[in-house]
Amino acid sequence: MKEPLQELHAVPINHASEYFYIETIEVPHLSAIAFFEAGKEFKGERYYWQNRDNTKTIVGLGHLKTFTSNHSSDRFDDIQMQWNLLLQHVVQEKEDASPVLFGGFSFDPINSLPSEWSAFPTAFFAVAKFQLVIEKERSYLSIHYLGNEKDSAEVFESLRKQRDELIHSAQVKEWKVYVKHDVVKAEEILRDSYLEAVTNTRNAIRRGQLNKAVIARKLVLTMKEEVHVPSSLYFLSKEQPESYEFGLENGDSAFVGATPERLVKVEDETVFTTCLAGSIKRGTNALEDKHLGEELLADQKNLEEHQYVVKMISDVFDELCTDVKVPFGPKLMKTRDIQHLYTPIEGKPDNTSSIFQFVEKLHPTPALGGAPTEEAVKLIRVEEKMNRGYYAAPVGWVDARGNGEFVVAIRSALLQGKNAYLYAGGGIVANSTAEKEYAETIVKFRPMLRALGGNLDGI
């Protein structure tokens, strides 16, 4: 192993002189999902990410290090500090692939209802033992190792062997045919209480208590066999090419989804976000689809839902950025099952603002919380009789240079044994109706349902 490089200013982690060693090789094209599956010995310690343009894919296998936070108020800073600290110990020969920290935050750290989310604390992030990054048609595979100089030479030999076995096994798996799950039961949870929550929320808005709040509900699927995480990711990315796909495992739980919604992206001194709110289904033919889109662009109720998001996000950008660009009106964003009102915003971040600060200030935007934020979150706590866990919350990554991207984790499910917990909601404003909102959630369940082999025929 190389001496710690002076110019990197690496400092040992502790008295045993431990460093964070990184060795990267470029590998011939690898299927990211095959690589994820090849890492089955790391089941419970893997992650998967593919961005919306399909230009960046990241897979992590094994937990080299995990960061959690149980603080509710400074969980964003807490994770950032732990990451910064680890980065001081990096020893890397060439800086060809930056190490990535991947994870997410819960939607509401104050919600403590017992739930299926016990594996995921208020914040949960991981640095992988093996990290695959596919970008601009090139694939880089890094070994990450924490240890001291003396042991590292020997350990690295065995890690290189393990890496080569993973590559080989992924190449073999690349041609595998995945089959969908056999769903034996689909159960809507607290349907009546959801409908009541929508009406109560609408009434609270009409009384002037707040302007908007997002109310969500849950659907539980039971499969014949244990849910297979790689095949779920495979079908999500095949069926939802216009969305981000993500997967985050911890122990016997995996949180997966295909979301169209970016929370924030930082790249080369520019910061991007997406205002996404207001929805209508896709048409069954091109003409109907076009008419539905036009209807959405002109619909007052949906424009109102959307506008609260644009206002709040622009305010945050005005505070943390210069050169803020906000388009005049929304466009349509179409995914396979649904069309949304969409306004992209960008700016130049002030020197001091990190991606975690953007996440902290933006989450939850009125697309998943409401307006004003605090009123809405309080109302959600009372009206929604569930714990959202990481649904509707920030999930994403940051690298050693401070670049990164977080999505809003909707169109998602928590997979656990033979069960899948799916979540969907919608923005309630003064003239929402429970029936229409219910119908909107059905459309929003579809991407996840299809990928898992389920449908709503029996409901």
Ligand SMILES: C=C(O[C@@H]1C=C(C(=O)O)C=C[C@H]1O)C(=O)O
């Ligand atoms: C709440 C969800 O989606 C959000 C709500 C939307 C709406 O109400 O129109 C649209 C996009 C998302 O910001 C969901 O998918 O569960």
Ligand SMILES: [Mg+2]
């Ligand atoms: Mg809506």
